[in-house]
Amino acid sequence: MKKIILFLIIFCGLVLSLTAQDSTKAPKTKVIALNNHLYFVSVAGCNHIVSIGQNGVLLVDANYREYQRYLKNIIDSLGGKNIDYIVNTHWHFDHVGCNEIFGHTAKIISSEKVKEFLSEERMLLGKIRKPLPDYALPSIVFDEKYEMKFNGEIILMCNLSGHTASDIVVYFPESKVIHIGDLIFSDMFPFVDIENGGNVRKMLEHIICLSESLPKDVQYVTGHGRIYSYEDVSEYSKMLKSTMDIVMRNIDSGLTLEEIKKKDVIKNYSKYAIAFSCNDWIEFIYKSVKK
Ligand SMILES: [Zn+2]
Numbered sequence: 035m036k037k038i039i040l041f042l043i044i045f046c047g048l049v050l051s052l053t054a055q056d057s058t059k060a061p062k063t064k065v066i067a068l069n070n071h072l073y074f075v076s077v078a079g080c081n082h083i084v085s086i087g088q089n090g091v092l093l094v095d096a097n098y099r100e101y102q103r104y105l106k107n108i109i110d111s112l113g114g115k116n117i118d119y120i121v122n123t124h125w126h127f128d129h130v131g132c133n134e135i136f137g138h139t140a141k142i143i144s145s146e147k148v149k150e151f152l153s154e155e156r157m158l159l160g161k162i163r164k165p166l167p168d169y170a171l172p173s174i175v176f177d178e179k180y181e182m183k184f185n186g187e188i189i190l191m192c193n194l195s196g197h198t199a200s201d202i203v204v205y206f207p208e209s210k211v212i213h214i215g216d217l218i219f220s221d222m223f224p225f226v227d228i229e230n231g232g233n234v235r236k237m238l239e240h241i242i243c244l245s246e247s248l249p250k251d252v253q254y255v256t257g258h259g260r261i262y263s264y265e266d267v268s269e270y271s272k273m274l275k276s277t278m279d280i281v282m283r284n285i286d287s288g289l290t291l292e293e294i295k296k297k298d299v300i301k302n303y304s305k306y307a308i309a310f311s312c313n314d315w316i317e318f319i320y321k322s323v324k325k
Contacts, residue, residue, distance in 0.1 A: 061101055065108055066261075071185050072209050074255055075108055077101050080128050081255050083204065083213045084109060087185030090118035093140075094204050094213045095257070099131035119143060119184070121191065122172060123215030123257065124201045125151035126227070127163065133170040143180065144172040145193050147200035147231075157229055194240040197224065199231020203244065212248065213255045217241055218270055220259025222308035223315040226322065234322035238274045241267065258309075277303055281319040291320045 061078035068074055071087040078101055083094040091114040097105055109117065117136045122144040123129055130152060133142055149172045156163050174180070180191040190205040197216040204213040217237055218224065226232040244254075245267045254262035262270070277300045284294045295313045304312055 061104055063104060063108060065112070068211055068253065069209055072206060072211060073112055074261060075105070077104050077108070079258055081213070081257055081259075083206070083211060083255055084112065084114065085185045085189075085206075086112055086114040089185050090114075091116065092119040092121065092184050092189070093117050093136075094121045094255075095123055095129045095215070096120050096132035096136065098128050099134050102132045102135040105132060116140070121202075121204050121213075122148050123204065123213060124148060124198045125156075125230070126158070126198070126216065129215065129257065130166070130170075133166060137170040141174055142170070142172040143174040143176075143182075143191065145200050145202050146175045146177055147193075147195075147198075148172055148202075149175050151198075151200055151230065158227065194244070195231060196226075196234075196237030196240050197232050198227040205248075210249060210252045211255065212244070212252055214241075214244065214257075216257035217244075218254070218256040218262060218267070219309060220256045220262055220266075220270075221306065222259065223303075223306045223310045223312070224318075225310055226318040228318065228321045228325070232318075232322075233325065234274070234278060234319050238271060238278065241271050241274070245271065273303060273306060277315060278319050281316055282323060285320065285323055291317060294320065 064076040066074040071085055073084045073086065075082040075084050077097055080095065080097045085092040091109060117140045120133060120136055120140045120142045122133065122142065125148045152166045152171055154165050176191070178193050182189050187206060187208040190207060191202050194203050194217065195201045201215050201217060203215065216224065217240060226234055226237065245264060250264045252264065254267055256262055280299050281294060284297065284299055295316055300312050300316065
């Protein structure tokens with residue numbers, strides 16, 4: 035594998051939020067050169083891969099629209115010009131926000147489900163999400179897989195739902211880097227968008243499938259948090275499986291959701307309760323199983 039040849043930290047830190055951000059404050063940002071044309075870029079806790087080279091700029095995920103200029107400034111500082119392609123890993127607003135800014139000129143790639151979800155009013159976290167204008171919708175969509183060559187390397191995209199019904203992963207096999215969207219929230223319980231087709235069991239199945247089929251030295255860029263190694267992914271999937279087993283045993287013994295929450299059955303895993311609590315995670319498991 036190509037080693038990380040340059041490690042540039044502009045400003046380090048993680049802020050995770052699934053709510054609208056305050057655009058008046060400069061967000062925390064972080065940039066890591068993964069090789070001579072591929073960069074890990076984090077803005078306000080939302081992680082991107084950016085490919086910059088002879089074919090132009092490809093951006094994986096589009097952050098909140100409020101952070102457009104911070105994202106663009108970083109791309110400019112890395113030698114990129116206009117953004118030619120945006121890939122949306124799923125339909126959530128912290129991954130598609132800048133479609134409305136850069137979509138005037140960039141081509142947007144994603145799953146058919148992302149286009150469907152962004153084309154209509156949908157509920158997310160108790161709020162109605164308005165449809166995006168046509169120019170901000172993906173124009174290149176696929177059902178299962180999509181492959182393209184860009185900046186001298188093949189990019190493979192594959193539909194792997196679980197966090198929502200719309201998720202894709204974006205794999206750069208020669209660089210041994212993959213962006214897995216929100217299938218994993220690094221070091222914390224993940225959000226599962228049950229009302230839009232998310233399912234904890236599918237999520238785990240797809241994480242295991244990835245870690246078993248990809249080379250062991252692949253770097254996993256997650257939607258939020260630090261870059262994961264194979265070992266990190268294995269430990270994370272063990273945590274998912276153990277907590278799911280505990281909750282499922284309690285469901286099988288006839289307990290209701292509220293009774294399982296009261297028993298505090300996954301308290302031994304409370305270090306993962308960062309963005310979402312143990313009870314949130316119990317509820318995601320319960321609702322996935324009951325669906
Ligand atoms: Zn998400």
